[in-house]
């Protein structure tokens with residue numbers, strides 16, 4: 001098993017591209033074993049030519065065929081696979097040591113779990129998979145001995161502020177976790193204007209450049225809600241142990257407060273290459289092209305409490321975690337349907353949270369004790385949320 005043989009799931013996306021950018025600066029240290037994505041042939045072709053992976057997978061079969069043809073014509077030796085099975089196979093393949101799990105949304109669940117079950121070092125960007133299957137996921141980590149390292153900037157910050165031998169909040173002497181969030185592009189927008197915000201406006205995040213789904217999640221603060229749930233699972237925390245703090249500059253990426261009153265914060269430029277490099281190099285530090293923080297330029301950092309009237313999705317997420325069972329599955333599924341509908345301009349911005357709330361209010365909960373049960377809840381919630389979208393479409 002090559003120590004630095006890497007698989008990047010979601011290689012054509014924002015996190016995937018940033019991951020390959022870090023790897024590009026360390027050619028002696030990392031070798032790309034496999035790349036996986038949905039259907040972006042051009043970008044995947046370029047990545048295969050540059051990083052010469054043993055395997056490239058596109059979920060879409062027609063796109064995979066086109067890629068295969070183009071790589072053949074270019075004399076590449078990369079083998080092309082297709083479909084969800086291909087993604088699951090490269091995630092669990094014995095020849096790779098580390099898997100970057102950066103497929104967006106519930107689509108990443110199977111491949112991420114495959115890497116976890118195979119006992120890999122899993123660099124977790126795909127927060128939705130942990131939100132959906134928290135208990136199953138963490139049980140699988142314990143059984144396989146997989147090493148789970150958080151890529152999400154907040155969770156990576158918390159991880160960096162914990163002792164290396166962390167096993168629980170109480171044994172580490174931790175009073176609370178402070179999860180920071182910028183408040184997104186609509187933090188100060190008059191409430192009555194929110195309904196008319198367009199997908200492009202929602203995707204114009206003031207500090208971070210990200211994929212469209214997580215950008216919309218940041219505008220509704222559903223992203224912070226999903227991260228709240230993610231933090232509960234990653235750090236064995238109860239909802240009461242985590243406080244969300246609005247911090248518009250995105251310089252403090254999160255904090256840990258200890259019993260003696262000490263608060264440790266991790267800071268840096270809002271650039272995902274920092275947490276990615278932290279996990280890729282762990283436990284060593286490796287160089288990135290991320291510029292130094294200029295404190296003279298920054299001048300000040302601001303903090304405030306979240307406004308739940310403005311960001312109902314955040315409150316709904318906290319309730320879903322407190323309600324446990326498969327409420328987080330329903331929350332995530334309804335959000336994915338609502339965000340898709342908003343991005344295709346079928347519903348308006350404020351209807352995203354309405355659809356999630358209606359789905360949760362009408363949810364018949366069950367115990368998500370198997371992958372099948374999780375997928376069943378996911379499908380049920382999608383169907384319900386899609387009905388609510390259709391009802392609005394017809395109005």
Ligand code: NAD
Pocket residue numbers: 009010011012013014015016036037038039040059087101102103104105107125126127128151152153208209210211212213214272
């Ligand atoms: P993105 O939309 O830019 O990229 C998504 C990637 O997933 C692409 O490579 C795409 O091909 C692939 N993909 C989409 N659907 C797929 C499917 N059905 N099967 C296989 N592959 C599929 O998204 P992103 O911003 O890179 O986010 C990826 C994940 O990382 C998300 O879970 C997000 O919440 C998380 N994350 C992102 C950031 C960020 O700064 N972008 C920060 C923290 C966490």
Ligand code: MG
Pocket residue numbers: 152153154227
């Ligand atoms: Mg984050």
